[in-house]
Amino acid sequence: MVKLFRIINVTFLLGSTSVILVLISLFTPLFSQAVVYVFMLLPLPSMPSVAKSSPPTAYVVLGGGLTNDHDNQIILNNYSLNRARTAATAYHDLPLPIVLSGAEAPWLGQWLIEHGIDGLISENASMNTCENARFTAKRIPLHHVYLITDGYHMARARRQFALNGINSTPIEAPLPVRRDWMKPAQNLSHSRRAVYEIAAYLRDVIRPQIDCRHANDVTSEQLLTPRGNAAKTPVQ
Template sequence: MSQPEISKPTEVSSAPAKKRHGRLFLHGFGKMVAWLILLIVILTLLSTTSFLSDFILKNLNKIDIKVNPIAAASHQTSVAISDDASASDVNETKDQVQSKTLLLTSTKQNAILANSKELTPDKKPQSKTDLAKELSHARTLDEKRKIQQLADESILEKGADHPETKIDLTNLPPQPVLDGSKNTAQAIVVLGGGLTRDDQGNIIPNIFSQLRLLQAISQHQATQLPIFLSGVEAPYMQAWLKSKGVTAQWLEARSMNTCENARFSALMLQKLGGAPRVELVTDEWHIPRARWLFAMNGIETVAVPAPLPGDPAPWWPDARNLTHTRRALHELVAFTRDRWFGVVGCREVP
């Protein structure tokens, strides 16, 4: 009886299998490329049109902003500047500041003189000329800087233009608008937007700051409210305003970011008698976070949005919308960080 033949498995050719795998790989890679291209197109459309930035701004403005009642109490004061108050009641004059500087210098001189007497008790009395020379030699550069720093700090706190070019505070007119008893804005607060250099290399406010200043000028002409500049850009913003025939009443020139803008401005306004409500000038994407930070420091704000470069931008794809999208995304991230994780890089005092 013959045994049945065992059939051997047929070998499948590897070439067609490799082709199928290659086609599948190419098909999958092609899908990835297609999705990537589609994503790039969508992101480009969103960033170059107004839809994304407007959507972010709309939702940021929906956030409920409540003024901190404890901080607000410091602005509701009975010693606010009244209609009869003069600038000299609030600000120190240049003579007063110079007197402080002379007093500090005199104190230093007396201390140096006392030390020199202790060290050389048996020496003959010195002439005025020799004593002046020794005192001049003893006052080191570091001591001079300390004296000047104390004077500059006092001037800046009272609203000086710049440490080297101080405002003549005695010539400022009375300011009856900082009256906490009135349910109106007491000042126009302008937040700095940065600095740049002109063609001659001089430092000037950049286009963001200039647009905010132009908005502030318009608001000042409509309301006659005084202008309050906030930010390290303040001295240069003041110079730019003066070139337009307008002068800011107060300058806060120590803040380095939006949180410090709000905190240091609130401290200075408290010294002026309190300002429970101000008009806040900055670009509209910056306004929600800036208003929230001012509210945390007890100040209610009326939004006065300033335009951005190139405004108004169309809704269709346009390079100007890239600026809006960048600002919107920046403020979304910053606002989320400040509200949920706490403000960082914000000093307590100037």
């Protein structure tokens, strides 16, 4: 009986210590960096052999949200803006077609056009990561792409694209707030983002999204809209 109580006490002590350390790590870069590292190790679902052997032939930029400016005009939020900047940098290093996926696509396209990038393909019907992958795969013949989103979202996005037969090489866009050992509040925002992605990834694995529409539920104009120099204003 004494031995049993000792085991219980040791287990409680170790458990309590672990919980305290995890809670403390939420205010440091450790927790979020560990989550990203684990995400990088997760295997992708099986894909066609052509997807594994083909080189990337396009960039796919996933929208990260919109906001309003001081004049109450709709603009890209900092998440989407960083992804657009990352795409522009990658494009200037290696020009390839750019596919913009999500409701933010018209604004992403406008920003890229204003920064000298033309011939974009805009899919503005998708409302979540599952639809990003499904609608892109349905309308555009792609086997392997450079996928641009933030580091926390990358594992879930790559998994969805793999499920739709598209291999992806990640290009990570920075988050608006950086990790900083001296700024616990900023680290906590990263930890919250990491916790959200853990929950979303587990949801996708255990109980796939029921709100992921099929491509034939929306119009082809929404799914695949080329953009060129004529496109100067956002399409809502």
